[in-house]
Amino acid sequence: MALSTLCKGTQCQNPPSGATFRRMSEARGPEKPEKKAPMREVLAQAAFQLFLERGFERTTVDDIVARAGVGRRSFFRYFPSKEDAVFPDHERCLAEMTEFLAADDGGDPVGAVCDAARIVLRMYAANPEFSVQRYRLTREVPGLRTYELSVVRRYEQTLAGHLRGRFGEDGDGELRAEVIAASVVAAHNNGLRLWLRSGGAGDPEAAVDHALALVREVWGRSVAPAPAVPFPVSHGVEGEGDGEVIVMVARKGAPMWRVVQQIEAAVGES
Amino acid sequence: MALSTLCKGTQCQNPPSGATFRRMSEARGPEKPEKKAPMREVLAQAAFQLFLERGFERTTVDDIVARAGVGRRSFFRYFPSKEDAVFPDHERCLAEMTEFLAADDGGDPVGAVCDAARIVLRMYAANPEFSVQRYRLTREVPGLRTYELSVVRRYEQTLAGHLRGRFGEDGDGELRAEVIAASVVAAHNNGLRLWLRSGGAGDPEAAVDHALALVREVWGRSVAPAPAVPFPVSHGVEGEGDGEVIVMVARKGAPMWRVVQQIEAAVGES
DNA sequence: TTTACAGAGGGTACTGAGTGCCATAATCTC
DNA sequence: GAGATTATGGCACTCAGTACCCTCTGTAAA
Numbered sequence A, B: 001m002a003l004s005t006l007c008k009g010t011q012c013q014n015p016p017s018g019a020t021f022r023r024m025s026e027a028r029g030p031e032k033p034e035k036k037a038p039m040r041e042v043l044a045q046a047a048f049q050l051f052l053e054r055g056f057e058r059t060t061v062d063d064i065v066a067r068a069g070v071g072r073r074s075f076f077r078y079f080p081s082k083e084d085a086v087f088p089d090h091e092r093c094l095a096e097m098t099e100f101l102a103a104d105d106g107g108d109p110v111g112a113v114c115d116a117a118r119i120v121l122r123m124y125a126a127n128p129e130f131s132v133q134r135y136r137l138t139r140e141v142p143g144l145r146t147y148e149l150s151v152v153r154r155y156e157q158t159l160a161g162h163l164r165g166r167f168g169e170d171g172d173g174e175l176r177a178e179v180i181a182a183s184v185v186a187a188h189n190n191g192l193r194l195w196l197r198s199g200g201a202g203d204p205e206a207a208v209d210h211a212l213a214l215v216r217e218v219w220g221r222s223v224a225p226a227p228a229v230p231f232p233v234s235h236g237v238e239g240e241g242d243g244e245v246i247v248m249v250a251r252k253g254a255p256m257w258r259v260v261q262q263i264e265a266a267v268g269e270s
Numbered sequence C: 001t002t003t004a005c006a007g008a009g010g011g012t013a014c015t016g017a018g019t020g021c022c023a024t025a026a027t028c029t030c
Numbered sequence D: 001g002a003g004a005t006t007a008t009g010g011c012a013c014t015c016a017g018t019a020c021c022c023t024c025t026g027t028a029a030a
Helices: A019-028 A039-054 A061-068 A072-078 A090-102 A109-125 A128-140 A142-167 A173-197 A204-219 A256-267 B039-054 B061-068 B072-078 B090-102 B109-126 B128-140 B142-167 B173-197 B204-219 B256-267
Strands: A245-251 B245-251
Touching: A039 A061, A039 A072, A039 A128, A061 A072, A090 A109, A090 A142, A109 A128, A109 A142, A109 A173, A109 A204, A128 A142, A128 A173, A142 A173, A142 B142, A173 A204, A173 B173, A173 B204, A204 B173, A204 B204, B039 B061, B039 B072, B039 B128, B061 B072, B090 B109, B090 B142, B109 B128, B109 B142, B109 B173, B109 B204, B128 B142, B128 B173, B142 B173, B173 B204
Parallel strands: none
Antiparallel strands: A245 B245
């Protein structure tokens, strides 16, 4: 996944003044007369600046367009709502996630959605300062929190949709798809929040990897749809067959998550 | 539909002064002149009727108060937003869930939050017709979907908060708490939706029980915090000790969720 | 009875988000 | 350059939500 294309240029730049424009112009080269920055970006920057300065609610759309030097009507041409200006890059990220999953090679479905979730992480990590500022803003503005929920929900549904396709709709396919998708999103967000709360220092990958590992431990790396015939399971030693087997012994009443962890350890993590 | 039962009894009362209309139904004794229905309920009914008749967006607050025969200002005294009138009972349900978890006896934490989730189910099941109509309405109105997300999120955070308290904040306590809470909510909602999509016929408990069972299988019924010493696990038959043990055999590469299911089956479901 | 108080409800005017419609400027195409 | 297309601005409107102030009613103290 080409990370550089994730947040390239137009979308995620927070830096208040000209960083974005600079980047654009160097990309364009000096031979052409400076093309003016795209309005969507100008608006997003003006909006974000104002939100930081005087708060989200105390900033009106008129304030934003005044600072951006454009007409009020234009704002709503680029952002369906004031909240959207705070998350200008999720639409693109969502599209990228969809594309990524569409190119899934049919291997481990849980691994695939975990990797898909990491796309979101990288979008955040591409602009630590912006991400942290937005995180703080979002935490204290109920309207933004609600908006963010709806965005997260779309990621979750994208993941669930993919898993549903892999698991099949019949039986518990849909159920497992939704629960796993919710787990992946929750784990991802846990790791991401850890990084955001720390101020965006260091590498967020580690925390998210760790969190997603827990989900994969629990939900395993199932290959393709569920096999038609269940596995031999008993209170004794039997269950021969071709291929390697693992034998797991544990006390009854052991917490399942830990049992699973141990099985994973025995099988050997990838 | 029996709109009079829409908000009956213990569900919808979250009025500024609950005592006023507390037992209005039982206070309908003949000696007292009929006390007029509580305004909150009148408003909720008028609103819901109109939403069904002409849609949520095409119904204004003025329409609602006109039908209810009250002043416009009164609407916002009882509902902070138009959306709230569609979910008049979640506040109470949330309080009930909090109360339930506070009375947790310290047993199985995952089981406790599963049971807590069932409180929500029962709220829906108490008014099948209303729940189904609201479900259909919510599905096609983006604003209501978003609103519902914020409600669901509060349930999830309530569950996660309880699990965090049980698991401890250190280590992976917070992570596990959030992932399990998300799983429980997703599973619950999956079962609930199944019932709602079916038109509210029959008993929703079965579907939700089944869905939650999956979560419990995976996350086990851990007792209290994680035990200090891990369990014996190996690629052979050893691991003796006091108490019963289970021995599980499975192919490598088996989907973990299925392995877990089989272990649960072997152990014997509660 | 009068007065004081409190709480429920109503009315009015305001802010601000979001939309529809149309005019105009910029850009593209032939 | 004519004509078509697209980007932008301006204006007016609807409607949710809020602030402020009003009336009405019931109650309790004086």
